[in-house]
Amino acid sequence: MYKVTVITPSYNSAKFIEICIKSIAAQRSDTFKVRHIIMDGGSTDETAEVVKQYLGEDTEFISKRDKGPADAINQGFALSNSDYVCWLNADDVYEPGALERAASVLDANKKASFCFGNCPIINEHGNEIRKFITRFKEFFFPISSKVVIQTLNYISQPSVLFRTSAVREVGDLRLDLTAAWDYDFLLRLWNIGPAVRIKATQAYFRWTPHSISGQNFERQFKEEFDSAVRQAGYWKPWIWIHWFCIKFIILLYTIMTLKHRKAVKA
Secondary structure: OOOOEEEEEOOOOOHHHHHHHHHOOOEEEEEEEEEEEEOOOOOOOOOHHHHHHOOOOEEEEEEEEOOOOHHHOOOOOOOOOEEEEEOOOOOOOOOOOHHHHHHHHHHOOOOEEEEEEOOOOOOOOOOOOOHHHHHHHOOOOHOOHHHHHHHHHOHHHHHHHEEHHHHHHHHHOOOOOOOOOOHHHHHHHHHHHOEEEEEEOOOOEOOOOOOOOHOOOOHHHHHHHHHHHHHOOOHHHHHOOOOOOHHHHHHHHHHHHHHHHHHHHO
16 A cells, blocks of 8 residues: 555656656655656657656556646546655655655644645756745745635645545646646645644755746736635735735746846846
């Protein structure tokens, strides 16, 4: 019986997927079983050739056309038969021991629907970047609650582990959202049960100009606001704090994007 199932949505991920696979393989031990399902959208690069080196009883590769990463994750969720489930994008990385640590937290907190931890941002070379954003999110960890998550998306998805029964109850990721389906999912899960914070670094989120948050951050924050409104309604004061926060964050991201483009041209 697997303790955790990790879903990796993939499409033309040859550049980084080997690092991702190795970081998941390193989570396993004789007493801690992790199933890894790579849901590939029909990659046309060398992804399949990279992955086949690591296939085995605990690592599976399913390649077929899908409707995007959320659809791939939903298909992976349907295949899960473990106590806990999560997804790790093909360019993200786990900290050693992260999944066993998270599973222990959920084992001890039976009412929690998921847990989360620290998640620094790294670039394509694996170097930490955007430290201000990471520290800003971590500022909200001690006061984590349903109201706070409706005010601001301070939880980084790669650091999250879900209780499978809660995932089954809340239903699929929404396919009509472009960039905030993960945040919408967290909001809905919080209605099933609270989240528990892990006081440790759990994963690393890789930001590149081609990632979803790099290309669609304005759409992402609009979708996040709309998701928060669906949960809480327009007239809660923290919803309008959310609105002002995303305006500031969009401005900040725009400045950083322009600086990055300028540096690339130089």
